Amino acid sequence: MEIKILFDKKTAESKLNIGWGFSVLIDNKILFDTGEKGEYLIKNMEQLHILPESIESVVVSHDHWDHTGGLWDFLDNVKGRDIPVYVCPGFSNDTFEKIKSLGGKTIQVGAVHQIAENIFTTGEIIGEYKGKPMPEQSIIIKTDKGISIITGCAHYGILNVVEKVREHFGTKSIYLVMGGFHLSGKDIREIQFLAEEFKSMGVENVAPTHCSGDKAEEVFFKEYRENFIGIEVGKVVKL
Numbered sequence: 001m002e003i004k005i006l007f008d009k010k011t012a013e014s015k016l017n018i019g020w021g022f023s024v025l026i027d028n029k030i031l032f033d034t035g036e037k038g039e040y041l042i043k044n045m046e047q048l049h050i051l052p053e054s055i056e057s058v059v060v061s062h063d064h065w066d067h068t069g070g071l072w073d074f075l076d077n078v079k080g081r082d083i084p085v086y087v088c089p090g091f092s093n094d095t096f097e098k099i100k101s102l103g104g105k106t107i108q109v110g111a112v113h114q115i116a117e118n119i120f121t122t123g124e125i126i127g128e129y130k131g132k133p134m135p136e137q138s139i140i141i142k143t144d145k146g147i148s149i150i151t152g153c154a155h156y157g158i159l160n161v162v163e164k165v166r167e168h169f170g171t172k173s174i175y176l177v178m179g180g181f182h183l184s185g186k187d188i189r190e191i192q193f194l195a196e197e198f199k200s201m202g203v204e205n206v207a208p209t210h211c212s213g214d215k216a217e218e219v220f221f222k223e224y225r226e227n228f229i230g231i232e233v234g235k236v237v238k239l
């Protein structure tokens with residue numbers, strides 16, 4: 001199975017757009033998050049030879065502009081298909097209405113839910129952002145290598161996400177954790193503790209990006225070395 005990075009803050013290819021936000025394509029059919037701007041997402045898809053109409057469903061991690069920004073242009077490109085958009089029940093009514101107005105079909109997921117063969121969402125997990133509840137979901141993928149997790153921002157706490165997945169699937173190890181770990185601005189000692197906890201929880205490979213922060217990426221690289229995966233727009237990660 002392949003994970004294609006469609007939007008993030010870095011790229012090795014000048015023709016691809018970068019910025020604040022995150023978006024990946026899973027197994028060439030499931031779009032997870034959409035970055036900050038529709039123009040950037042659609043142009044990146046064109047450059048990577050990905051047709052919007054080839055995508056079967058969308059999963060939105062949480063209701064923030066840097067993850068929903070490209071959703072509206074994407075839905076406009078696939079109008080008339082009634083494409084499923086997996087959301088958390090706690091998202092705003094404005095988001096639900098906008099998805100509907102653009103022809104998307106909202107599917108609210110409150111618990112672990114299978115989206116496609118070997119691909120699941122954690123369902124809504126309530127975290128916190130600026131003192132307010134933040135509903136969020138992450139992606140879970142099962143392959144021969146094990147279970148992998150892709151997060152948008154992990155407001156619930158990245159260790160809590162990992163533990164929830166381990167408990168639900170009854171596994172002692174996780175092959176890969178990728179995405180936003182929400183560690184930007186955190187103290188270096190806290191980040192080091194988290195990196196060590198990852199290892200003690202059986203996380204074999206890591207790919208922190210987006211809101212993880214530069215410090216966290218450096219710490220996780222030092223801790224994981226050859227098992228650290230750097231994320232760039234246009235990169236393909238094989239599971």
